[in-house]
Amino acid sequence: MKPLGPIPAGFASVDGELAVQGIAASELVERAGDTPCFVYSSDMLRARVASLRAVMPDRLSIHYAMKANPFAPVLALMASLVDGIDIASAGELKLATSAGMDPANISFAGPGKRDRDLEAAIAAGVTLNLESEGEADRALGIGERIGVQPRLAVRVNPDFDLRGSGMRMGGGAKPFGIDAERVPALVQHILAAGAHWRGFHIFAGSQALDADAIIETQGKTLDLAAQLSDAVGHSPEHLNLGGGMGIPYFPGDVPVDIAKVGAALAERFADLPPVLADTHFAMELGRWLVGEAGVYLTRIVDKKTSHGELYLVTDGGLHHQLAASGNFGTVVRRNYPVAIASRFDAQASEEANVVGCLCTPLDRLADKALLPEAQVGDLVAVFCAGAYGATASPADFLGHGKAPELLV
Numbered sequence: 001m002k003p004l005g006p007i008p009a010g011f012a013s014v015d016g017e018l019a020v021q022g023i024a025a026s027e028l029v030e031r032a033g034d035t036p037c038f039v040y041s042s043d044m045l046r047a048r049v050a051s052l053r054a055v056m057p058d059r060l061s062i063h064y065a066m067k068a069n070p071f072a073p074v075l076a077l078m079a080s081l082v083d084g085i086d087i088a089s090a091g092e093l094k095l096a097t098s099a100g101m102d103p104a105n106i107s108f109a110g111p112g113k114r115d116r117d118l119e120a121a122i123a124a125g126v127t128l129n130l131e132s133e134g135e136a137d138r139a140l141g142i143g144e145r146i147g148v149q150p151r152l153a154v155r156v157n158p159d160f161d162l163r164g165s166g167m168r169m170g171g172g173a174k175p176f177g178i179d180a181e182r183v184p185a186l187v188q189h190i191l192a193a194g195a196h197w198r199g200f201h202i203f204a205g206s207q208a209l210d211a212d213a214i215i216e217t218q219g220k221t222l223d224l225a226a227q228l229s230d231a232v233g234h235s236p237e238h239l240n241l242g243g244g245m246g247i248p249y250f251p252g253d254v255p256v257d258i259a260k261v262g263a264a265l266a267e268r269f270a271d272l273p274p275v276l277a278d279t280h281f282a283m284e285l286g287r288w289l290v291g292e293a294g295v296y297l298t299r300i301v302d303k304k305t306s307h308g309e310l311y312l313v314t315d316g317g318l319h320h321q322l323a324a325s326g327n328f329g330t331v332v333r334r335n336y337p338v339a340i341a342s343r344f345d346a347q348a349s350e351e352a353n354v355v356g357c358l359c360t361p362l363d364r365l366a367d368k369a370l371l372p373e374a375q376v377g378d379l380v381a382v383f384c385a386g387a388y389g390a391t392a393s394p395a396d397f398l399g400h401g402k403a404p405e406l407l408v
């Protein structure tokens with residue numbers, strides 16, 4: 001038997017079934033139109049943002065990194081709850097502005113921005129987080145050509161990374177940002193060219209659960225920003241501190257102690273070096289804000305045994321939930337939180353492998369999991385499906401198509 005990850009708080013049962021906001025799984029599937037489907041909870045999204053605001057200093061803005069979940073109703077709700085949206089493509093720019101976010105509060109990071117992407121962003125008044133000197137020059141040229149002063153922040157590739165982070169974004173050679181020692185010269189160049197220098201973007205990693213590691217990284221980020229600003233001789237208007245907070249997916253994972261992170265940040269804000277005294281700060285989060293607020297529901301189509309092992313074969317799979325299958329940036333496959341949604345209150349009594357419908361051995365949703373006895377027709381829930389699910393999975397692989405999404 002292999003343990004399952006922890007089911008996030010806030011899920012209850014109605015008539016023995018898993019429920020989201022008091023709506024039973026079978027009813028959710030009916031509303032979504034089919035299985036498999038993604039269901040997101042607006043109550044949970046609201047509560048999540050509120051819990052963060054409650055512990056973070058008022059001076060810190062909360063930005064949503066929309067690549068975690070760009071589903072239009074989710075994005076519109078998030079746009080109404082957060083202070084800014086971070087985008088990573090011109091396609092996301094369109095979605096973010098359609099969701100009602102003021103371009104003045106949108107920032108655009110990501111390597112490989114094409115001229116037409118830069119032009120759309122500059123014309124809209126979005127802040128560009130510059131990933132290279134070459135990109136800076138192209139942005140300055142485009143600004144001049146279309147007669148709009150570009151809003152430019154410099155993404156710094158720091159010399160440190162986020163300890164314990166699942167995905168390292170800084171430290172050493174990286175395709176992201178500009179190596180710290182070259183940053184002051186680039187900022188001078190931007191200022192001399194007459195662009196609007198917005199400040200810095202320093203993103204050192206993501207999916208960290210250890211508050212102390214996050215606190216340490218935020219401290220180093222503030223130190224680095226101060227040092228670079230002193231070297232430039234100007235105060236940055238804005239400092240994007242990156243994100244980094246992850247969510248528990250696997251057995252033994254515990255949630256980030258956000259109160260501890262907030263208290264440490266408040267302490268640092270109370271004692272800022274003069275060059276950062278008037279700087280505005282933001283944290284950009286994707287997964288932490290939306291990941292736990294979503295569940296993926298899939299139906300058991302077949303139940304079979306092979307060499308003594310039980311298989312529950314579902315109509316879902318890695319084409320929608322690549323991360324749960326263990327094929328999205330994980331080294332060792334571990335089980336996500338999974339449950340039999342239509343028998344949520346039943347005692348776990350049999351060991352089963354939950355697999356998807358794709359013709360590849362990679363398509364596993366749970367390995368050797370202890371679950372209630374399930375039958376063909378039962379619904380399986382895969383939790384932590386609110387981030388990097390629907391749009392971060394190869395939906396066209398094997399032709400089953402996209403899963404409907406529903407915000408309740």
Ligand SMILES: *Cc1c(COP(=O)(O)O)cnc(C)c1O
Binds near residue numbers: 207244245285
């Ligand atoms: C992806 C990304 C994020 C969000 O990361 P999460 O782990 O989802 O919080 C934030 N900032 C940048 C620049 C990113 O590329």
